[in-house]
Amino acid sequence: MRHFIAFILLPTTVLAGTSPSLCTQAEDVVFSCRLKRSTKVVSVCTSRNLLQKPDDGYVIYRFGKAGAVELEYPASRRNSPGQFSYYHYFRPDTDQVSLSFSNVGYRYVIHDDHDEMQNPAGSAGVSATEIKSGKTVTMECAGDPVAHWYRIDGAVACDDDVMNSCVSPAQD
Numbered sequence: 001m002r003h004f005i006a007f008i009l010l011p012t013t014v015l016a017g018t019s020p021s022l023c024t025q026a027e028d029v030v031f032s033c034r035l036k037r038s039t040k041v042v043s044v045c046t047s048r049n050l051l052q053k054p055d056d057g058y059v060i061y062r063f064g065k066a067g068a069v070e071l072e073y074p075a076s077r078r079n080s081p082g083q084f085s086y087y088h089y090f091r092p093d094t095d096q097v098s099l100s101f102s103n104v105g106y107r108y109v110i111h112d113d114h115d116e117m118q119n120p121a122g123s124a125g126v127s128a129t130e131i132k133s134g135k136t137v138t139m140e141c142a143g144d145p146v147a148h149w150y151r152i153d154g155a156v157a158c159d160d161d162v163m164n165s166c167v168s169p170a171q172d
Contacts, residue, residue: 021045021146022062022069030059030151031099031110033124033141040064042126042139044099044110046151050081054155054169059084061101061108063126073103081169086152087159088166093117097149099156105131112147 021032023045032043043062050057058077061084064070074083089096093116100109107129114122124147125140154167 020066022064022066027060028151029146029148031112031124031145031147031149033143033145035125035139036142038139038142040070040139041066042110042141044152046155047077050151050155054081057081057155059152059156061099061110071103073101073108081152081156084152084156085159086149086156086166087161087164088149088153089161089163090165097147098159099152100159102131107131112145112149 020034020041021029022041022043023029023032026048027045028048028050030044030046032041034041040063045060045062047057050059058080060077060080061073062069062071074080083101085100087096087098087100095114096111097113098109098111100107102108108126109129110126112122112124122144123140124145125138127136127138129136155169156166158164158166158168
């Protein structure tokens with residue numbers, strides 16, 4: 001029984017037919033992929049009850065390897081949806097999604113873009129920009145990510161962009 005419990009608490013690395021994920025089995029995957037030229041994974045995870053109870057739910061970003069997560073944001077799950085900003089733009093043949101946050105002098109943006117007019121038609125990954133210098137490092141997904149953005153729509157604040165079609169969280 002002890003081994004079974006430990007397995008549940010460790011991040012899931014391979015689910016049948018899906019990309020690797022750093023989300024636990026008790027969490028929902030919003031976005032996850034292995035990065036090109038790397039064994040590292042980027043994942044955005046949520047509590048299962050996020051959309052039903054946004055005040056009790058959480059959103060969390062993880063970067064690294066299973067069993068060796070290098071960055072987990074935010075440190076506290078309390079009010080974590082308010083630590084992120086969500087962007088979604090959609091029109092025929094184009095779907096652009098991003099989730100961003102700032103942490104210790106860096107701005108992180110997880111993106112998932114599809115444009116049938118471009119070649120290649122899609123790109124996904126994460127970028128980190130040093131706020132002070134403006135220097136950006138971008139890491140692209142090695143393949144198609146697992147993406148279930150609807151799991152945060154309405155729970156995470158929308159970016160202030162006139163083209164944004166995301167659903168703002170309900171205000172009490």
